[in-house]
Amino acid sequence: MHDIGRWTVALSTLIGLGLALGLNPALYGATADMLARNTQVPARMAWMVGGLATGATILLVALQSFNPTNLVAAAEREADALALSRTIDLIAAGVFLAAAIAVVIWRLRVPRRAASARPARARAHPGSYFWLGLSCSIVGFTTLPIMYTTGRVTAGLSDEVVPRILAYAVFLLALIAPFVMLAGLWSRLPGTAAFVSRTYDRLIHLDYRWTYAAVLAVAGIVCLGFGLLAGQ
Structure with a gap:
């Protein structure tokens, strides 16, 4: 039941x-x-979600590979490695919480954001959407804390590789599912096109800084929990 x-x-x-x-x-x-222009939607969507999954995986592997705990575990006793792991988690928690506070201050001091960059042009090759997805999953306010926390959560589930991979697959499905579902609904329900266009237009111009701050804060709290509860 506990498991x-x-x-x-x-x-x-x-x-x-x-x-x-x-x-x-x-x-x-x-x-x-891509949905509004209805040009090569399946190919563009496949490239974009492929880039998302690839970028997230690269970042996850990089964060896991360069974990200082792994570098010293072979030379340190288990207790020392645990202490170092706790220290890293506490440092990460401090960084993420400080970043959350910084974003909140930014939002309060600058209520309106500058206009976002324009999306990729419809005439671009479908493969260009791969690089869009890749960059969006690596570069951003919340990518590092999200992927670091993802790695910690999957690593905490089991010492075996297969359960970790299965858990990470759930993360990837949650990452790409909204985009695939929207594309599917668009093709099957043409009458919803105008509604989706209006919704996306609002989403594009929303200020996500409160969301960024919340994600950073949650990541900080999770890392703080790992740091304080490790070994207990």
Whole structure:
């Protein structure tokens, strides 16, 4: 029962992290543009979500590979490695919480954001959407804390590789599902095109800084929990 509860909480967290990583105005703009123009939608969508998944995986592997705990674990005792891991988590928590506070201050001092960059042009090769997805999953206010937290959550589920991969697959499904579902609904329900266009137009111009601050704060709290509860 304890394992079921632990997996339920972990998978729910991973789904939320996947949805949060995909919450990017540039992705919304590109999706709205490709759907509105109705040009090579399947190919463009496939390239974009492929770039999203690839970028997220690269960042996850990089964060796991360059974890200082892994570099010293072979030379340090288990207790020392645990202490270092806790220290890293506490440092990460401090950085993420400080970043959340900085974003809140930015939002309060500068209520209106500058206009976002225009999405990729419809005439661009479908493969260009891969680089859009790749960049959006690597560069941003919340990408590092999201992927760091994702790595910690998956690593905490099991020492075995297969369960970690399955858990990460849930994260990837949550990341790409909204875009694939919207494309599917668009093709099957043409009457909703105007509604989706209006919705995306609003999403593109929304100020997501409160969302960024919330994601950073949650990531900080999760890392703080890992740091304080590790070994107990």
